[in-house]
Amino acid sequence: MNLYGDEMGLIAQYYPEIYGQVVQEEGVEKSRRKSRRKKSKGKCGNGSEAAGKRKLSQEQVNLLETSFENEQKLESERKEKIASELGLDPRQVAVWFQNRRARWKSKKLEEEYSKLKAKHDCTVVEKCRLENEVLTLKEQVSEAEKEIQRLLERGDGFSSINSPSSSFSMELLEPTFLGGFGMEGLENVLYVPQNDYINGLEWVKVYDM
DNA sequence: TCTAATGACCCGTTACATCA
């Protein structure tokens, strides 16, 4: 969108004298902008006077802030209006809005960073917790395997199949053996005692049959 | 359709004011 260009075109069309004046003033402003930078470098003669005019008054800032809250973008018409209300150069108003947008963006980025960091910290904590859980579960699996090994080595492991104190897995047994005891179809069922490491589970179906 | 001119905007920087 270039409303300013449109407006200037209309002004040029219908009010050529005013257009000429505006263009001339813009040219003056541009040259002033270029020279102001050079002037302000180092110790200049009227530096103190210029410095006194630099800071915007609280009233001016308040109005600019209010205007910014309403709309961050600044159309030329609004810029002119604000400038005339505050007795400022329209260029000053434009610059103020640019700087204000930059500050707003910077603040937004900081907020975004804080949120992301908090999220990241939570994720790290959760990761640690899960890693610990994995370690615990691995230890428990290892213990269970040792238990199985012991029972197999003793040779009386089968006598404890129905014992609630055992974590013996029936899926490890040969299907033919289970069939021999009239337990066909239970090969994929795992018995876990209630007081063992998976709380609340007694008969767990490991696979969908 | 192409191109130069123009204005708005953004970004990085500078200069200055203020404060601890």
Added chain:
DNA sequence: GTGATGTAACGGGTCATTAG
């Protein structure tokens, strides 16, 4: 007096629009 911080202003670059 001085370094840190905030902010007005600048310069250069990009992009969209417009006129020729």
